[in-house]
Amino acid sequence: MGAGKSTLGPELAKRLGRTFVSVDAVLEERTNVSVADLFVERGEAEFRELEERVATELLARRPPAVVELGGGALASERTREELATHAFGLLLETTPEEAWGRVAASGRPLARDLESFTALFARRRALYDDAADGRARDLDGAVLAIAGVRVAPGLARDLRDLLPGTGAVEVVVDAGVDPLHGDTVRAAIGSRLSASHVVPAGERAKTLDEVERLWSALRLDRTGTLVALGGGSTCDLTGFAAATYLRGLPWVAVPTTLVGQADAAVGGKTAVDLRDGKNLVGAFHWPARVAIDPELLATLPEEELQNGLAEVVKTGLLAGEKLWELDTAEQVRRCAVFKTGVCLRDPLDLGERAQLNLGHTFAHALEAASGYSLPHGKAVALGLLAALRLSGLDSLADTVAGLLRPERAVVDRERAWAALQRDKKVVDGKVRLVLLDAPGRPLLGARFDPETVRSALDALIE
Ligand SMILES: NC(=O)c1ccc[n+]([C@@H]2O[C@H](COP(=O)([O-])OP(=O)(O)OC[C@H]3O[C@@H](n4cnc5c(N)ncnc54)[C@H](O)[C@@H]3O)[C@@H](O)[C@H]2O)c1
Numbered sequence: 001m002g003a004g005k006s007t008l009g010p011e012l013a014k015r016l017g018r019t020f021v022s023v024d025a026v027l028e029e030r031t032n033v034s035v036a037d038l039f040v041e042r043g044e045a046e047f048r049e050l051e052e053r054v055a056t057e058l059l060a061r062r063p064p065a066v067v068e069l070g071g072g073a074l075a076s077e078r079t080r081e082e083l084a085t086h087a088f089g090l091l092l093e094t095t096p097e098e099a100w101g102r103v104a105a106s107g108r109p110l111a112r113d114l115e116s117f118t119a120l121f122a123r124r125r126a127l128y129d130d131a132a133d134g135r136a137r138d139l140d141g142a143v144l145a146i147a148g149v150r151v152a153p154g155l156a157r158d159l160r161d162l163l164p165g166t167g168a169v170e171v172v173v174d175a176g177v178d179p180l181h182g183d184t185v186r187a188a189i190g191s192r193l194s195a196s197h198v199v200p201a202g203e204r205a206k207t208l209d210e211v212e213r214l215w216s217a218l219r220l221d222r223t224g225t226l227v228a229l230g231g232g233s234t235c236d237l238t239g240f241a242a243a244t245y246l247r248g249l250p251w252v253a254v255p256t257t258l259v260g261q262a263d264a265a266v267g268g269k270t271a272v273d274l275r276d277g278k279n280l281v282g283a284f285h286w287p288a289r290v291a292i293d294p295e296l297l298a299t300l301p302e303e304e305l306q307n308g309l310a311e312v313v314k315t316g317l318l319a320g321e322k323l324w325e326l327d328t329a330e331q332v333r334r335c336a337v338f339k340t341g342v343c344l345r346d347p348l349d350l351g352e353r354a355q356l357n358l359g360h361t362f363a364h365a366l367e368a369a370s371g372y373s374l375p376h377g378k379a380v381a382l383g384l385l386a387a388l389r390l391s392g393l394d395s396l397a398d399t400v401a402g403l404l405r406p407e408r409a410v411v412d413r414e415r416a417w418a419a420l421q422r423d424k425k426v427v428d429g430k431v432r433l434v435l436l437d438a439p440g441r442p443l444l445g446a447r448f449d450p451e452t453v454r455s456a457l458d459a460l461i462e
């Protein structure tokens with residue numbers, strides 16, 4: 001009571017693309033009596049029974065909705081069971097004082113004076129803690145909690161609460177990251193750790209050969225969990241191995257690059273590359289948890305930070321906010337919040353998620369043509385320029401060029417063009433691209449003649 005559910009609930013539903021329903025509002029609608037009066041007229045026991053019936057019904061709704069439960073609803077065992085089976089329980093964190101500030105003047109029957117209110121708060125606390133699958137203090141925090149994403153400095157040193165299940169844990173770590181952060185993270189996993197596998201640094205890990213090596217080395221059973229420790233490449237590889245090994249195991253991403261933290265570890269896309277194209281083999285497999293620890297970026301070379309800035313700029317253009325002006329930890333958090341929202345609304349990439357490909361059709365073509373020696377961030381920087389120019393936003397393209405300073409790629413033009421045509425976005429001889437109407441207003445599915453796209457691609461090549 002007084003945690004701010006009725007304000008945050010509808011906003012959260014909008015972010016998730018779901019409907020919002022409140023148990024109290026449904027009760028009032030059905031009985032034509034206010035909840036406060038209902039409570040007094042019928043007495044608490046009967047009120048709780050009515051409440052339980054409505055809560056049970058709403059929690060079973062498909063597609064799922066954001067359901068606001070009344071403050072006392074968890075007293076019902078049935079409601080607690082329904083919550084555990086059907087729902088993600090989000091606890092809105094508050095203190096008795098904050099909550100009292102919101103309800104003091106409301107005239108609610110259980111909010112008559114601060115002392116009894118505080119006692120009630122303390123009595124209910126354990127039930128709330130038990131029912132909570134995640135916790136948040138505000139809207140952004142709620143979006144992250146629901147997606148299993150945690151952003152906190154120092155998080156990589158304390159992972160135990162975060163690992164799903166109770167089985168063994170095996171770590172997959174980038175060869176460049178292993179000597180820097182491997183021991184810290186293995187220690188943070190503790191006694192559940194059963195093996196650690198080192199994979200090639202960076203993009204070279206994203207091959208079917210590496211997946212096969214990993215499949216053969218894994219000893220987990222179906223209670224096990226994989227942990228990815230590295231940049232976007234390690235996360236993509238590990239997520240794909242987790243999606244396929246034993247027909248699917250849970251995995252946890254611990255991203256160590258700016259690309260990984262701001263983008264790759266969030267959203268559940270996993271993949272490896274084929275010679276002819278990026279990410280052509282993969283799976284949607286949402287990580288059980290994403291542990292984003294901005295402190296891990298301290299060892300990242302300047303060049304890799306600059307690569308990551310390309311995804312931050314992409315996200316800022318889509319969100320219509322100058323995210324690149326924030327400090328790195330805040331960049332990471334805001335990018336993760338934005339991408340999480342998009343991916344929760346469109347997890348399987350059937351609609352608005354396509355916006356995240358801004359600049360990427362060009363980027364992937366350049367990466368494939370370079371034999372994957374061109375880093376993803378550098379390719380994205382070039383791709384953004386092409387996308388902004390085709391959007392007719394030349395001055396924004398100049399701003400982005402100033403921020404990211406991309407150099408033209410040294411790759412074979414024919415090979416890049418062949419890769420672009422093999423990308424997943426070519427339909428009926430037209431190339432479909434994501435453009436920008438204006439910052440914050442992506443334009444999906446713009447169709448272009450091949451010649452126009454080819455000359456935009458050529459302009460990115462030395
Ligand atoms: N799945 C998605 O949604 C998604 C989104 C964006 C990018 N990606 C993919 O991510 C990949 C790019 O990932 P990336 O840019 O994170 O780079 P990366 O994973 O290829 O790593 C780049 C280099 O950084 C080193 N490194 C990583 N963390 C370090 C640290 N903390 N300190 C020092 N060195 C460190 C690695 O050893 C490697 O040499 C691409 O394959 C791209 O397609 C996927």
Ligand SMILES: [Zn+2]
Binds near residue numbers: 263380
């Ligand atoms: Zn990208």
